[in-house]
Amino acid sequence: MYLISACLAGVNCRYDGKSTIVNELGExxxxxxxxxxCPEVLGGLEIPRESCEIVKLDGEHAKVMSRNGNDLTAxxxxxxxxxxxxxxVIGINVAIMKSKSPSCGYGKIYDGTFSGTITxxxxxxxxxxxSHGITIYTEEEFNASFDEITDS
Structure with a gap:
């Protein structure tokens, strides 16, 4: 069983009220x-909502800020x-998540300046x-390695 970012499965839950469906993931x-x-919806955020990015305060601390300056870290x-x-509860070992998202991004995210810069x-x-041992792939890695990921 996999955990998949809901927007990748076709649920219109992104900040802009849309999805970024990957048909194979929806299947x-x-x-x-x-x-x-969708972790953001589970956290109580509305659809649509303000665009958010992670702002790094130092090497260990970060917060999530909206484009309009609202702190949505909680x-x-x-x-x-x-x-x-x-x-x-479900026993998930692998998650396929939306790249660059302040919730689901893995390895690369937007840098908190709302300039489109990746860090x-x-x-x-x-x-x-x-951090709890679940293997994370982004949809970009999934697209490149569908058979390898789904056979694991």
Missing amino acids: LVKRGKAIAI AFMSGAQKTLEIAK DGNGFAAGLLA
Whole structure:
């Protein structure tokens, strides 16, 4: 069983109220081989919502700020924790998550300046899942390695 960012499975839950469906991932959910989760919605954020990015305060601390300057860190932390709780209950070992997202991004995220600049880092949910031993792929890695990932 996989955990998949809900927007990748076709759920219109992104900040802009849209999805970024990857048809193969939607099919995994339809076939009961994956569960679709949006950590931001689990954290209580609305659809649509303000665009958000992670702002790094120092090497260890970060917060999530909206484009309009609202601190939404608590909602992102809550959503990440709820996502982890669900993953543990279901026994998830692999998650396929939306790249660059402040929740689901893994390895690369936007840098907090809302300029489109990418930096090294993880979204709150992806980072928490990975710290608990869950293997994380982004949809970009999934597209490049579909058979390898789904055979694991």
